[in-house]
Each structure stands twice: as structure tokens, then as C-alpha cells.
Amino acid sequence: MARHGKMWVLVVVLALVAAGCGDDAGDGAGGTTTTGGSSSTTGSATRGEATQLTVVAEDFSFSGVPEQLQAGVLDITFENSGQLEHELAFVEIGDTPLDEVGTALAPTIEGGPFPDFLENLAIPLTIPGGETAQTSALLAAGNYALICALTGARPEPGATTTTGGGPDEQGAQGPPHYELGMIQPVTVTGDAAQLSLPQAESTVTARDYAFDVDVSAGRQTVNFTNQGPEQVHHGVFFAFREGVDEAAAESALRTLVTSEDEEAPPPPEIDIEATEQNFGIFSTGLGASYDAEFEAGRTYAVVCFIQDRAGGPPHLIAHDMKEIFTVQ
Numbered sequence: 001m002a003r004h005g006k007m008w009v010l011v012v013v014l015a016l017v018a019a020g021c022g023d024d025a026g027d028g029a030g031g032t033t034t035t036g037g038s039s040s041t042t043g044s045a046t047r048g049e050a051t052q053l054t055v056v057a058e059d060f061s062f063s064g065v066p067e068q069l070q071a072g073v074l075d076i077t078f079e080n081s082g083q084l085e086h087e088l089a090f091v092e093i094g095d096t097p098l099d100e101v102g103t104a105l106a107p108t109i110e111g112g113p114f115p116d117f118l119e120n121l122a123i124p125l126t127i128p129g130g131e132t133a134q135t136s137a138l139l140a141a142g143n144y145a146l147i148c149a150l151t152g153a154r155p156e157p158g159a160t161t162t163t164g165g166g167p168d169e170q171g172a173q174g175p176p177h178y179e180l181g182m183i184q185p186v187t188v189t190g191d192a193a194q195l196s197l198p199q200a201e202s203t204v205t206a207r208d209y210a211f212d213v214d215v216s217a218g219r220q221t222v223n224f225t226n227q228g229p230e231q232v233h234h235g236v237f238f239a240f241r242e243g244v245d246e247a248a249a250e251s252a253l254r255t256l257v258t259s260e261d262e263e264a265p266p267p268p269e270i271d272i273e274a275t276e277q278n279f280g281i282f283s284t285g286l287g288a289s290y291d292a293e294f295e296a297g298r299t300y301a302v303v304c305f306i307q308d309r310a311g312g313p314p315h316l317i318a319h320d321m322k323e324i325f326t327v328q
């Protein structure tokens, strides 16, 4: 939620998600993805220290969401059986009645302040309709609503257009999906003091306001965590074309974010086809594991478009929150 402080950001992110999803399943969220064939078993069971959770999304409902979960590592399978893109967003609501949560969140989604009750936030996965993704994510104790705050309407039945309803065509039309039924209460109990993800080869750490990137060439599991101490972050990746060095990448990124023209294509230095990783949105202490691939010799940027808890411009704009790196 709240990842689009300005319309151009929305346009850019949607364009990148759409481009990334064109030829390779599941790039939208960077999760390990298999299409079809997934068990529809719901509920939870424990294996070791992780809780197994399978959630199925439809247009517009969730199923498989237990009323109670154990704090700690969740091994999540998120199956999107709908036509539209949906997200799995754990939003702490405190004692706010469920029917007042949507109204309280609306300004946040538009780039405004976060409500006071929203301490913990974890949005590990966002995937297009028809896909299934898996991740291990951290969840802290608290009273949550599990919601999808994305917008996007289904194509009208019998409509004469044949646009297919991809994320680019859906645009930002319609109400947030939680207003259409994608909201369920979840109580998370247990000790939140020992939250840590399973070991992974690589790490990307977000903090106020920078990224620490430790990745290598090839396909790998990356643990993405937010170390705060205060703000909410995510990680959106841009890949640059071969031969674009870090100085040129920085200048291209500046061109992208300062462009007044919402219709303008991204700067040519950005390789849309290769821009496929996105790490979810997390409050301090939380995070998830993602399957990611980086090419040796290539330059990338990871940026954050989330606003401060007090509201304001995205962190990339307000705090230059980015890391540009070349993979060895």
C-alpha cells in the first residue's frame, strides 16, 4: 500500500510490473512461482519453527486464512485464482473495528500519513491473476487485517474490447479490493523477539534511508528485511542496459523521477525486460525471502517509493533512498 505517492510513480511501477510479467511467470513480486498444480489445502500446520499458510485469492475474496497465526516465520503459498492482480497484505489494526479499517487506510494509500494503529505491516507477495507464489515471511504479534489494497476492475463481461485485462490495461480504476470483500481479521500471537528468516545466500537490507545490498551473479535466494528504525520500506529494482555504468544509471534514474511527462517512456538506459525483481513492503524488523537473479557485470538500482509514516513524498524523492550497484 501507499507505494505510489505521485501519479508518475504509479505509471512507472505499473509499466514495469506489466513488462516484467509478460514472458516469465511470477516476476511481479519476485517470489518463487509455479503456475497451476498447487494444492488448495488451506489452514495452517507447523513444520519445525515455520507455520505453513496457503491463501487463495479470488476476485474479490480470500480463503484459507486462519483466525489465529503464530508469530515468527510463515511459509506462505499464495494462489491467485482471480483474473486480477492481488496482494497479500498483513496490516496491524489494533482494536480498530474491521469495517473502519478501509476508511482509515484510504489516505495512506494515496501517499498520506499512516494511521496510528498501523505499527506492523507486511506485504510479502503481489501476483497477477492465475499465478501462485511462495515465500518465507516474518510476522510479528498483533491484531491484523489481511487485505488487498490494490485497485483494478475486472473486464466487463461481454465488453467489445479484447484487452485481456492485464495490469497495464486495468490501470488504477475502481475501489481498493478490500472494499469489495478482500479483508479478513487475523490475530497473531507469540514471541516476536526472535524473528529471523531462514539462512540465505544473499541479503538486501532496507533502513531509514538506504539499502545495504549483498548479492551475487546468478539465481539466488535473497533475504530482504527492513531494519528501520522507524519507517516502512520496500525494494523496487531497475536493471540497466549492458554498458551503462553507475554514474549513467544514477543520471537515468534522476531523469525518470523528475520527468513531468507521465506518458514519456522510461529513459533508454533502463532495461525494462530485465527489470523483474520486487521485494515486498515491510515495517521495521520484518521481511521475506525472494528468489532473484542478477547478471554479472550489469548495473542495477534498488529504490523505495514508500512515504514516511507522517506522509510526504516517496523515500526515493524525499530521502534519495536508493542503492546503485554493479554485480561482480
Ligand SMILES: [Cu+2]
Pocket: 231, 232, 233, 234, 304, 305, 306, 307, 315, 321
Ligand atoms: Cu522507504
